[in-house]
Amino acid sequence: MTMREEIEQAAARYPDQRSAIMPALLIAQKEHGHLPGPVLEEVADILGVERIWVYELATFYTLFHTEPVGMFHLQLCDNVSCMLCGSDNLLGHLEDVLGIKKDGTTTDGLFTLSTVECLGACEMAPVMQVGDDYHGDLDIARVDALLDRLRATVRQATGPDLTAAGTPGE
């Protein structure tokens, strides 16, 4: 299904096209990774709604990104329950091992590090959301293992790292 078809299908759930802006932005963000101006305009055109209505939602809600984010968006909860279970230490550790500060993105574009408000999974605090998935009961060893797994999925997807092997083009 194209992005347009997916948005039109979502819009059919509502009596008013304006209600479909939020679902449409989620669909567009999945397609494009983030929501730059031209994508917002495309969403407005598909739904036939005012562009300002689309802009105001894209900038009001925190799950919409108007700027690019890394391939893996590490969203560490630092609300009270996670803080009580050591999220501060995890944030410091992630900043150290990734070599970035909170809200930064690694130079290879793999990781963006953010803190977020309560993810609603306090029974497994401290918690971090990466993409669609929750990772709970975290400690430093589990965070390191998670980063390794995420890096491995990229290597699998792109095949062996030939540059590192020193035999480009082989």
Next chain:
Amino acid sequence: MFEPVLLKNVDMPDGHLLSTYEAGGGYKALAKVLTDYTPDEVVELVKQSNLRGRGGAGFPTGMKWSFVPKGADKPKYLCCNADEGEPGTFKDRIIMERDPHQLIEGLAVSAYAIGAETAYVYVRGEYVAAIRRLEQAIVEAHEKGYLGRSILGSDFNFTVHIHCGAGAYICGEETAMLESLEGKRAQPRLKPPFPAVAGLYASPTVINNVETLACVPHIVTRGAAWFRGIGPDKSPGPKLYCVSGQVRKPGLYELPMGIPLKELVENHAGGPLPGRRIKAVIPGGVSAPVIPEPGLEVGMDFDSLAAAGSMLGSAGVIVVDDSTCMVKVATRIIEFFHHESCGKCTPCREGLNWVVKVLRRIEAGEGEPGDLEQLEMLCKGIFGNTFCALGDGAAMGLRAALKHFRDEFVTHIEERRCPFH
């Protein structure tokens, strides 16, 4: 012996499937009301049960339903508030992920009662797993004729749509949620009109929390007297308690409404971590004023907690032990409210910004004489003067921390450092 009903399926590996739900008696309540009850009789039954809203406010559910005008010429809507954002709360997520049909049956029975043919479930966008499970469950329910046209051979038609949120705590406020559903920024509306009269698309609308709706089929199946027989008469029923923080066994517990907070934390959730002592408990999400340890005998129900100067809220129970700085906890709570302020009204938007600055400097050892008086002045300027309850929640939480743990604030200012670092 208390028998859990809301969580009876959640630990089953296939608890999310229709077959599991049906095997446990699922959708019998829907069949029963469609055969034996008029919509008004369902409203009356829920009134008789004394079910009060589980989202935080504790408003009587049956009464809320009865405010929907009869025979209005506009369509009526049922909205489910599944934007579970109150820090410390995770009960609705677990119901949706592991027993979504319980919610769908609750929606169907409730929609029948109020005369709605469409429901929107507003699920917070982070809950991807819950959204997928609900989507699958809706498909299954349609295939078996529990949703759709002429449900179970009756003349009742009903469809459920999921609306995915995008990260805004304020959507838990019901009129902000309606704004969001209409495709606008989530800012609360002026009331009246109340949603029951003019809600979604200016049509009569009922908004109920996930856990509230999940209670409804059990009330139909087991009767209003069964429900009222659990816990205190004025706020009865089985209740989900979310326990987290510095405690041995954090988790979701289903127990009678009104059980003592101490029993919940010490007996069920295992008490404090080894070598630690419980200092305080936040009983109902961070909007609920903190209760210092000597007060933990309080019953976990709407009225007992209100009498103790706190509130049941979303029953997000956060345990804080003696290793933790209460100034830091208070700062984090107010930072949260400041971040989530929708910006509509000045006392909340500007007041919380100011409060955060003062709290951060106290925690950093740079507090000044007069700061605590300034915080109290700011609370007075916010509480009761904001458009919705977000500012009230922040002010109530801070006032309780200042009242019960004033010595910690004073030490920070006098010693010019955090004594816990």
